[in-house]
Amino acid sequence: MAHLLGYDPCSRFSRAFPHYPSGSSYEGNRHVGFTLKACFDANGGDNANRLFVKEKKKPFGFTCVPLPPLLGDLEKGNSVRDDGRDASRIDVEDKSLGGSPTKPFCFPDQQLPQKLVVAVDVDEVLGNFVSALNEFIADRYSSHHSVSEYHVYEFFKIWNCSRDEANTRVHEFFETPYFKLGIQPIPGAQMALQNLSRFCNLSVVTSRQNVIKDHTLEWIEKHFSGLFQEIHFGNHFALDGVSRPKSEICRSLNAKVLIDDNPRYATECAEAGIRVLLFDYENSYPWSKTESDYQHPLVTRVINWEEVEQQLMSLIASS
Known part of the structure; x- marks a missing residue:
């Protein structure tokens, strides 16, 4: 995917995985150590189910932005852009940015806009x-x-x-x-998130319960190490404990986009002013096919991680 979209190799980088405050844990014979940037708030509040990781500074380089359809044009329901061109394709006429129909935009890191804050669900979005x-x-x-x-x-x-x-x-x-042991990553998620981490501040916002917090952290560390800055648990459908709405968590993050498969969460967050990519992997999720959610102007349906990457990059390129 990275080669197909023309990503610069310098965009690949790694960051330390966010660490859990308990000190350390073991998975089989493998030791997993955790530390925290901020403390847990045992009484609840914004930090109660929130993990942090410091982001390492990246060396100066050049960033390449691919040329997918513009999310803004698609959200308006327009197949034709304001300039009369088809919104499903982009013909680059301004050569000053180094772009062409077959080559992505490239510009120095210091010219990048502020990173887009994106919240990512876990179940059916990251794992099956x-x-x-x-x-x-x-x-x-x-x-x-x-x-x-x-x-x-x-x-x-x-x-x-x-x-x-x-x-x-x-x-x-x-x-x-x-x-x-049985939950495997959704195809394409790892590579797409690696590519997007160059341009987005990624955080996990899951409805998962506190009782499986430790295993969830280990699973994310195993399959998506270093990609997420914060991890939040909504504790929905739990046998005990307090739950938090996803819209509330997203607002606390200042997230501009949520990637989620559940129409109820999509509607909740869209009504709070948050863009939502409603994930329906290869059209195989019956629960995500709710007509009312498609009609909300801030909800865009996507069927794989390639489309997620294209939609987010188009939003970044047009900002």
């Missing part, structure tokens, strides 16, 4: 939670389901049980290898 959960439910409860059955992201409605029973089953799932 439902697929792993279905395997557990099939083996433990002899109840077989496919992802295509989840017309809503409310498990009790799919499993034909009470909400409390569904929550209990999910927490049982957390204790098994189906959860701890």
Whole structure:
């Protein structure tokens, strides 16, 4: 993907992974150490479920911005731009920026605009939670389901049980290898986020419960090490503890964009003035196909991480 979009090799860099305050933990024979830039607030508040990592300074270099359709034009529902050109393609006429129809814009780092703050969901956006959960439910409860059955992201409605029973089953799932070892990254997420980290301040905003915080941190460190500056847990559908709305977390981050698969969160954040990329991997998420959410001007549907990258880069290029 990076080569196809013409990214400069100098844009690849690494940062230390945000560290957890407990000191250290072990995963198998591998030691994972954690430290914190800021302290946990045991009484709640903005820092209660928030992790920080200091960003390393990057050496001076040149940055290349690809030329996808402009998100602003697409959000307006325009297939034709204000200048009369097709919004689905860009013909670069201003050669002063070093761009061309086949070559991305390149300019020195100090000319980059302020980084775009982007919040990223975990389940079904970074990792395939439902697929792993279905395997557990099939083996433990002899109840077989496919992802295509989840017309809503409310498990009790799919499993034909009470909400409390569904929550209990999910927490049982957390204790098994189906959860701890079975969730794999969504294809394309790692490379796209590596590319985007050059231009965006990325943070995780997940509805996951506090009870799986440690494992979530280890999973992110394993698959997306050094890419996220902060990690926030909403603690939704938890058996205990206080939950936080995603819109509230995003506002505390000053996030301009949320990448999420859940239409309910998409609507909540869009109504709070936050752009949302509604993620529907290869059109395989029935729960994300809600017509009312497509009609909101701040919600744009994407079907893979290549489209996520294109939409965010177009927003950056047009800012």
